[in-house]
Structure formats: structure tokens, C-alpha cells
Amino acid sequence: MSSNTPRLTCRDLVMGASEYLDGELQAPQHRLFEQHQEQCPGCRGMVTSLSRTIEGIRHLSHDAAPSRVKALLDETMQRVNKTRS
């Protein structure tokens, strides 16, 4: 089937970034995330720094992660919303 592949927007990627990094996405969606990053250096950089941050937080504390990651995501999302409206 060659129906048009659903494309992720930058906002979709940011919203799903934590699931993506946690490996919670279904395989097809995971692939969409990777495809988007190949074509979008901005999101690639965001995901890279986000994953580093998440790993750093996990090393520091096992319990503090979720809320801090959420705060970071909110920040990132606001930045994305500002640059692309």
C-alpha cells in the first residue's frame, strides 16, 4: 500500500518525545520519529539534548525524573510554539 505516509510535525515530535525516548511508541510511530529527525536538524538536536538530560536526571535520582522531564518538555514546547505558529 502506498497511501500517503502520515508525517510528524515538529509539535507532534515534541509532544511525543518522552514516550519516544522511553521506548513506549509503537514501531511504526517510532520510525516516523526517526524519519522526522533525519529531515529536521532542530528536532534532532532537541531529542539529543533531551535524552541526555533525561539520562542525567536518572543518574542523579531515580524518583525525581518525571516532573522535571515534564517541566523541560513544557519549556521546549513553548519554544517550538513560539518559533512556528
Ligand SMILES: [Zn+2]
Ligand atoms: Zn522538526
